Amino acid sequence: MFSFIAHLRSRKIEGPTMTQKNSLDSFPRAQLMTGPTPLERLDRLSSELGIDLWLKRDDLTGLGFGGNKTRQLEFYFGEALRQGADTILITGAVQSNFVRSAAAAAAKLGMQSVLQLEERVPDMGAEYYSSGNVLLAKILGAEHMSYPEGEDEAGADAALHARADELKSRGRKPYVIHLGLNHPPLGALGYVVAGQELCHQMPDFDAVVVPSGSGATHGGLLAGVVLEDNASTVFGVCVRRDHEKQKVRMNTVLQKLADLLEIDAVPLQDRINVLDEALPPGYGKLSGMTRAALEKMARTEGIFLDPVYSAKTFAGLLHLVNTGEIQPGQKVVMLHTGGLPALFGYQNELVNDLP
Incomplete structure (x- = not known):
């Protein structure tokens, strides 16, 4: 496990259409994780949805209740x-x-x-x-x-x-x-590592579905996948702003990330794919679609999702299956970003419709 992480840190990022002067180990990094997070097949949901569905368990990053932010931090x-x-x-x-x-x-x-x-x-x-x-x-x-x-x-x-x-x-x-876009997205580097990690764990997936908010997780993972010469589709499910505004934001995030890595941004920006069907009624607000997704994951696989990010991500994935953008039999990875403590902040919104 530890040698694998060391390998990810030391290897130079290269792609078929871009080169890089820096490697990830040129950036200072605090050790907050103990190793790669699990990649778990969701057998019952795979059978129900007619796809080969896997969950990248970044809810299990370990520190302080886990979640995707550990990689960025x-x-x-x-x-x-x-x-x-x-x-x-x-x-x-x-x-x-x-x-x-x-x-x-x-x-x-x-x-x-x-x-x-x-x-x-x-x-x-x-x-x-x-x-x-x-x-x-x-x-x-x-x-x-x-x-x-x-x-x-x-x-x-x-x-x-x-x-x-x-x-x-x-x-x-x-x-x-910083929160604003006028600063280098250092946190996105954590998801460049995660994208590479995923490609080493499973080189042959068809699509990965991630939440798209600040853009650091989505943009970093997209960059990691592209730089591994992996042609899989990366779907970003909007959790804060509509798809038009989010695409503009993602273009900026990817340009700034490419500047950090000293690579060409265009091959990354050409792969932006965002959807906002699960966004209403807005950031941090539950809809019937989001609540249904949260309950389906819990009652089918025994895995909890949070209302703000991962439940909307799964709701977006279900939409992609229902519309045929994710096709029967495809191998799909969903990123579980954690955030489970927030469930308790939403107990009144959730409990009213629970038996």
Whole structure:
């Protein structure tokens, strides 16, 4: 297991239509994961849906309840440690898995964490603000601050920098993990590794279905697949904005990722494929489609999905099967991004329709 990860870190990324001057091991990286995550066949769902369905279990990354953000944080914390930082600042939704994972990584590495919680999801009950990821972050000892807007990435980042300046004046060494697109997407490098990892575990899949929000997970995994010379389709299921806006965002993310890797962005951008049928009624909001997908996975395979990312991803996958974009017999991988603590923040929305 460990030799496999070392191999991924040391090998140069090359593709048939692009070259790279840097290898992934040229970027500082904190060790937060213990090895590749499992790839599990979903036998009952495969039979029911008429496809060969597999689950990439990035809910099992280990640290602080796991989830996909651990991969991204290895590169952010690597750079923070290189700079000698002692405090991490990050912004996200109230039930953000990213900020909870950052607090866990900071605790593991002996650093402090400042978590800014944005008001992205309106009309939520009291448990949304006190349970799930919020509770876990408090147990981890994180400092919390609030930001009143949910769609103001530049403003949210600016608020973090204002707090960072205060910390600097007291002798601290802060490092800001940015939300906006004006900064290098270091976190996406974690999913370049994941895309390569998946291709080594299963070289012959037909499609992979992933959530598409900030674009770091989707873009990184797409890049990893392309750079392994794998022609499989990568479907991004929109979880925050519609497919037109998300495609624009993905073009930007992939350009910035290509700049980091010193490769041509066009072969990556040509492979963007996003769908938004599972998005309504919006980010962090449940629909009948999302709830049905969450319950189907639990009751057919005994695996829980979260309401914000993975349940919408599975709902998108079911849509692709129903419309024939994923064809009978195809080998399909769904990325499980974790985020399970958020289930408890949504208990009132979920329990009303449960027996």
